[in-house]
Amino acid sequence: MTGKDGGIPKAVAPGPEAVVPGPEPASASAPTLETVAAEAGVSRATVSRVVNGSPKVSDEVRAVVQAAVARLGYVPNRAARSLVTRRTGSVALVVSEAEMKVFTDPLLAAMVRSMGVALSARDVQLVLMMVRADNERQRLTGYLLGGHVDGVFLMSLHEGDPLPRILHDSGVPVVQMARPLGDVKLPYVDVDNVHGARLAVRHLVAIGRQRIATIAGPPDMVAGVDRLDGFREELLGARMADHRVAFGDFSQSSGEQAMLALLADHPDLDAVFCASDLMAAGALRALRRHERRVPEDVAVVGYDDLDVALLTEPPLSTVSQPVEAMAATMVDMLLAQVAGRPLPSPAILPTRLVLRASG
Amino acid sequence: MTGKDGGIPKAVAPGPEAVVPGPEPASASAPTLETVAAEAGVSRATVSRVVNGSPKVSDEVRAVVQAAVARLGYVPNRAARSLVTRRTGSVALVVSEAEMKVFTDPLLAAMVRSMGVALSARDVQLVLMMVRADNERQRLTGYLLGGHVDGVFLMSLHEGDPLPRILHDSGVPVVQMARPLGDVKLPYVDVDNVHGARLAVRHLVAIGRQRIATIAGPPDMVAGVDRLDGFREELLGARMADHRVAFGDFSQSSGEQAMLALLADHPDLDAVFCASDLMAAGALRALRRHERRVPEDVAVVGYDDLDVALLTEPPLSTVSQPVEAMAATMVDMLLAQVAGRPLPSPAILPTRLVLRASG
DNA sequence: CTGAAAGCGCTTACAG
């Protein structure tokens, strides 16, 4: 063994008396419950109780133990704890390999970030689990049976994805982001996409727009179909035509593309509701190229209320989703299941319309 | 405890004789070494050896054990193993919370995907560790001391990021993607960005372009400065002007923006080297808007060789990086350190120019 | 409220 140690503490065998004199490699091994117990003059059990916040410890003793913990910089060994509690203290974000683009979508990135914050506050780790198209089932099942994670988050699902079924059957706690499109019933959190879309369209009607178009999301994703439904419902209620529809995949370039198509087919349109801010940003670009003023000639409303909505010219009116609350709810719902509580019901969080300059 | 169990196996206390007759909840607990040993008629130690691929087991016994493992669907308990080996079997991808955009960059997404594949082949898990600006140090240090992960990957670093220093001092095995810009010496893998850029520019010179511009990346990122250096070096060697420079942040819209600026300042340019494919895609868009034909009027070369390079019109000539090899190397370098081998030297992988229609 | 003791499922010298 040459060179740097790499930081992995060796199993410090007490073994035959140390041959080399001089100082030990200072604190080569991390403090354990045992160490802390000795330092505090109590039993391991008591230290364990303090560390785990058990109420049945006298304040006096608690203080002494806490001081010892702090002095020694004690951090519980996760593996040991896990071995007895049968919990790993980590949950997985399962994404199909093809879907690595999970992270390409800024909304999902924001969700993951917020989930990470909520999770770390509860001291649970987020494990990234990629599933490949081919040997999915076996590897995933193996992981789950191996008890590597306590629960699973599922995001950005398309219709026909086998993951929900696999996870459902495996019995692990699962929470999905977005209402499941298939027949598998799993707990989920979502916003009322239909309502959100209606809010946006209602506003466009209210400001007097007559020929309202939409750039919808993919028809195999719930956010795609629900927002389109909301668009249609609202226009129907207003007795207005709802046939100005183009589709995108939530990306900026697809939005630009779609806007171009709409402009070609319906040059007289005076408003467009976009199912994502990114698509709205693309639409803005196309409109500018065609020298339509926003909002004077064409009013634009987006969906998501991402940072980008503030950066466009003009800033986007958009449907805002409570990202932090959604993330926190997903975390709560998963950890509740992990704790053995009954299956939570789906949570539908509210949306609101944020008015800025674009419409 | 009501309702569904949630999939966490209870600690099956053998306790006082089962009061309830009838069949046990089928295989309520996963098989252990013990179970397998009994099934195979050998000791736990032997099963352990087989499972861990120890060579000192007779072929005969090995076969019997493997059969038992398969029959029972045995998967080792990670916590128990970890407790004795002092390894967790997981490594972290540490990203600063602000930098969640790690995932917004398709190159990084591709890297993470490839790393995931390489990692899972070695049966190690990827943990996402977010560090918040404020209490960074303590939380991170706590995690590392808690032995939650065996090593750390660092990606997408900007100058001035305190993470490398923190990690270096903590002694955990680390591998960085991209050459460190600061003074902290950590193992890393990178491509020769200067050389890659020179290849691209050399090609543009070779096909007779006279007024070559570049859209460079951010000056606080190594891929930004190195590719710009390569651009300058090559033009210097060819005794050509190297002042047509605009900057972007690797994103498509920044590329479009930058191209517009270049066109305004240097309307006579006849080629542009872009430090990322995304920026090149943006540039293409701007050029189209200004009715410059590509490559007739302006030749365009990108960098990265991502999927997008094939989707643009025309398809992009670009500098290709060996993403899979980079990911595999990063994994190798980290796991080598985890195994206690000496600090690996940096790995610089080769780039090559891929010629398509854009230049 | 506190402690002694058992046990979680594994790996690894140590004998044979």
Add this chain to the structure above:
DNA sequence: CTGAAAGCGCTTACAG
């Protein structure tokens, strides 16, 4: 080549 045994660091009934 194989097994008996110790031990990794924790939690949790069980007594007191």
